[in-house]
Amino acid sequence: MILDGKLVVKGIREKLKKDVLGNKITLAIVVVGENSSSASYIKGVMKTSEKLGINIKLVKTDENVSTEEMIEKINELNIDDSVNGIMIQMPLPKTIDQVKVINSIDYLKDVDGLTDISMGKLVKNTGDGFLPCTPLAVLKTIEYYDIEIEGMDVVVIGRSNIVGKPIASILTNKGATVTVCHSKTKDLKEKTKNADMVIVAIGRKHFLTEDMVNEDAVVIDVGINVVDGKLYGDVDYDNLINKVKAITPVPGGIGTITNTLLLKNTVDSYLK
């Protein structure tokens, strides 16, 4: 079975349109300097927000902005009642203290779920913080296709703070038994072969091959790799599609859902 991101997103957007109707909801996006990869992501968010009737407040700063100046801008957005969500486009220039800047976002407006408070709430499973959008896209896909997570043996490959670790926490909270693997993991194939679900988020084109999974596996590909202008996932999709139980494509899988969930979190922030 192909786990189609377009179908997952359709239902979420239909519900969002109803929630937005008649309300003025605004997401602030803070962008530092010019960055072509962020420009295309922001373009995608703006296109979706226009369809849904959500306002975008673009806050652009100079490449040479200081950490203090950025925190000042974010504080202004924190106290601005017309702003419901704040997102900072990554990566920030190396001269900026990324941790300090992210943590200056009021967690009630942290719709990207990146602050230490949001992450702490996720790990503690308090239920009142925002989940980061890519991990949330994985959860929404699993839920849309009625895949029973409780009791599953899940292997997550990748342990970054924005993807691998939050995915592992979300699925642990849902009752899965999660093994988190990374570049120092021994006998990776041994682990993936025995898993009911394999989630790959490492950034290596076609890393997960047919011999690494079993026939009953659900495979979720978070990877985005652009090679010679073409988009590839971390999973060797063409060779796994006829072997495994279910699989997400790239493009058309997890990446398709992410920006809609950023806007969903913004609407949820407004409704709260």
Ligand code: NDP
């Ligand atoms: P990072 O570079 O921050 O983390 C990569 C992780 O993969 C690290 O934990 C690293 O291990 C691990 N890793 C790297 N090589 C191997 C290997 N050979 N074997 C096992 N583990 C390995 O990446 P991100 O988490 O930010 O992103 C991961 C992927 O997801 C990328 O392709 C990115 O483009 C994509 N992405 C997709 C999004 C979407 O919306 N679909 C959103 C965000 C990211 P170690 O920690 O030991 O170095």
